[in-house]
Structures are given as C-alpha cells and as structure tokens.
Amino acid sequence: MLSKGFWADRTPVHEAARSGEIVQLRQLIESGACVNAVTYDSITPLHEASLRGQAxxxxxxLDAGAQVDARNIDGSTxxxxxxxxxxxxxxxxxxxxxxKVNPPLYTASPLHEACMNGSSECVQLLIDVGANLEAHDCxxxxxxxxACAREHLDCAKLLLQAGANVNAAKLHETALHHAAKVRNAALVELLVQFGGNIYARDNRGKKPSDYSWSSSATARCLEYYEKTPLSLAQLCRLSVRRAAxxxxxxxxxxxxxxxxxIQYLSYN
Structure with missing residues (x-):
C-alpha cells in the first residue's frame, strides 16, 4: 500500500516536468496546477526536472513560482x-x-553532488559562485x-587549485587514503603535489600506503614519496599557497x- 500511495502522490505536473513535456507543463500551469506540490518524500516538480536535466x-x-530551494526528505535541493x-x-x-549554493552543515551540498557525478564543468561553476570547498557531509x-573516492581526477584538481584543504579528514581519513584504496596512482601524485600528508593515519591507525597493494603503481608512488623529500621548489610553492x-x-x-x-604557483 505504501508503494501505491507514493506513486498516487505524484501529480501530472511532476510527470510533465520529469519527462520534459514543456507544452503540457505550460498548459497545466496556465490551468492553475500547483507547481510546488510534493510527494510523500517531499519531491517537487522542480526536483524532477532538475534531476533529469530538463532545463x-x-x-x-521557476517563472511560475516554484520554490528554488525546496528540500526533499534527504535534504537535497x-x-x-x-x-x-x-x-x-x-x-x-x-x-x-x-x-543557494551552500546548504546547512553536515548535509551533501551541490558541490558534493557535482563531484560524485564527475561533472568538472559544474564543479568549476560552483567554485566560481562561492561554493564552500570544505562543506562536510557526515x-x-x-x-x-x-572526488577522490569516485576517481574524478579533474574535479579533484579543480578543488585543490581553488584552495581545498588537501588534508581535511573524515574520521581521520584523508583524500589520500581514498586515493590509495581505489589504487589510483595519478590521484596520489596529484594530492602529494598539493601537500597531501602521506603519513596521516586514519581511525584504524593506517597510513595511505597501508591500503595499497604491494608492488602496485600506487604502492610504488607512495613508497617513493615516503623515502624522497619534496624538492625545495615544491616546498616553496606549498608555503606561498598556505600564506595566501x-x-x-x-x-x-x-x-x-x-x-x-604565477603559473607554477597556480598549478597551471
């Protein structure tokens, strides 16, 4: 019965928005249909259209008065x-x-969603309009x-270039731990170049290298950085960026x- 109720809760406006039926949607609006009707899980027609890219x-x-920041049951706008x-x-x-580009703390932000999807164009646009680079989802x-858990290298680089904290921790787990777990040597290289701490330990007391397979490219990369100090030029670059x-x-x-x-300091 719950499943039936969920679907019965959807309106023709939801369906038109979902499928991109612009003519039908306009007719419904002109006839007085509510553009802010919600399903049992608080999904509005605007959620439907946005999720399916129906611009x-x-x-x-929106022109008809849809609430731009309406939240569904998961807190998503x-x-x-x-x-x-x-x-x-x-x-x-x-x-x-x-x-609003920045939601309340401890919920997934638009920037999280863009990184999860791997849309570097969306990531850059959100950064440009002031998205919180350190927004933390529990x-x-x-x-x-x-970005690192999903192996979206381009998104990770955009975040780091914009000033994201490379050593931000989630239960003491850093982005480098994620890169090691997915065995992505290119990500490891990127994070280290931006100052990633290869000795950081998570809540299990493990370093990133503890999650890499022996003799794998990721393991060799981490082993190299554990044995080889960063160059003076790289250390100066990191110091200048921290000062900025x-x-x-x-x-x-x-x-x-x-x-x-300038290009060197900006990683261009």
Missing part, C-alpha cells in the same frame, strides 16, 4: 539534483533564480573526499613576479 521545464517552473545529473544548463538557471566527508590563505589564487595572480612563477 526548459526548470525555467518554466533542486540544485543538488541538477549537479547530480551533470546538467550545467539547469545549474545555471537555478543559480540565476537565487538557488557520510561522505568533503567534496575532495568524494583560503581561495588565495586571486592574491597569487596579482603578485609582482614573472608569469611563469
């Missing part, structure tokens, strides 16, 4: 759903209508944790130093 429906619903679908068009429409950790502070790329770009050094 025209998203705009039509339409912007979260648009990022989960990787629809940059929907993300832009929602942001232009005032969607299950997933920070967006960087998500959170989101310090703008400050770095204005330094009166050669462009080549």
């Amino acid at each position: 025209q429906c998203v705009k039509l619903l 339409p912007l979260c759903d648009a990022c989960a679908s990787g629809s940059i068009e929907c993300v832009k429409v929602l942001l232009s209508h005032g969607a 299950h997933f950790g920070t967006p960087l944790h998500v 502070g959170h989101r310090g790329l703008d400050k770095i770009s204005r330094l009166q130093i050669p462009p080549r050094l």
